Amino acid sequence: MVFLRVSETIMADTLLFTCLLLFLAAMQGVHAVDYAINDNTGNSGGGVRFRTEIGAQSSLQTMSSATDFIWDIFQQTNPSDRKNVPKVTLFIENGDGVAFAINNEIHVNANYLGNYTGDLRKEFNGVLYHEMTHIWQWNGNGQTPGGLIEGIADFVRLKANYIPSHWVKPGQGDRWDQGYDVTARFLEYCDGLRNGFVAELNKKMRSGYNAGFFVELLGKTVDQLWSDYKAKYGN
Numbered sequence: 001m002v003f004l005r006v007s008e009t010i011m012a013d014t015l016l017f018t019c020l021l022l023f024l025a026a027m028q029g030v031h032a033v034d035y036a037i038n039d040n041t042g043n044s045g046g047g048v049r050f051r052t053e054i055g056a057q058s059s060l061q062t063m064s065s066a067t068d069f070i071w072d073i074f075q076q077t078n079p080s081d082r083k084n085v086p087k088v089t090l091f092i093e094n095g096d097g098v099a100f101a102i103n104n105e106i107h108v109n110a111n112y113l114g115n116y117t118g119d120l121r122k123e124f125n126g127v128l129y130h131e132m133t134h135i136w137q138w139n140g141n142g143q144t145p146g147g148l149i150e151g152i153a154d155f156v157r158l159k160a161n162y163i164p165s166h167w168v169k170p171g172q173g174d175r176w177d178q179g180y181d182v183t184a185r186f187l188e189y190c191d192g193l194r195n196g197f198v199a200e201l202n203k204k205m206r207s208g209y210n211a212g213f214f215v216e217l218l219g220k221t222v223d224q225l226w227s228d229y230k231a232k233y234g235n
């Protein structure tokens, strides 16, 4: 009798454990993001450099880590908080410029990588974190100013510690919505005034954009915040 009871308990535990595994697998199936890479570079110098110094596997891993990092920065613990993107494809191609994101695709110019002098992996990761932010951020239904969109992407890059040395220093720049590094530094200042500011701003931009968001979150207009920021650094 005693043995039977023990084995019944074990069976019940096994069943419970199996159910838990199935449940976790189902959750994964619903929410997992697929990552793919499409290397169109052939034998270009940049393509060869990409494959020898970075590689496909490492890129896919960085895309996945970037996603987790971005959801964390945006405080999107619940899948319903996030954009619904089932798959992100990275294209490595012989193009122009540095990189861009469009339609859940990231395009990186291999010529840029080929000619890069400095820490190539750090630069590549920084570019991926920036572009992956474009995949996940809300854009106020197209109403958010472009400079703010780019500033948030670079804010994530800053938080990930993948910024290049040519970036402006804190307090530099002409306008809050200048974009990229200038706006990223300003957003870091705002985030210091209210921890999680960028996450809350992003949340508000799910359905639209309004300059009043700054007032709602920080009690001051964005222009006032910009002049406070400039004054703090003696500009």
Ligand SMILES: *[C@@H]1O[C@H](CO)[C@@H](O)[C@H](O)[C@H]1NC(C)=O
Pocket (backbone or CB within 6 Å): 044, 045, 046, 047, 110, 111, 112, 113, 114, 115
């Ligand atoms: C450097 O850039 C030029 C111009 O885009 C390109 O033709 C050349 O292939 C690049 N070099 C490398 C090693 O990728």
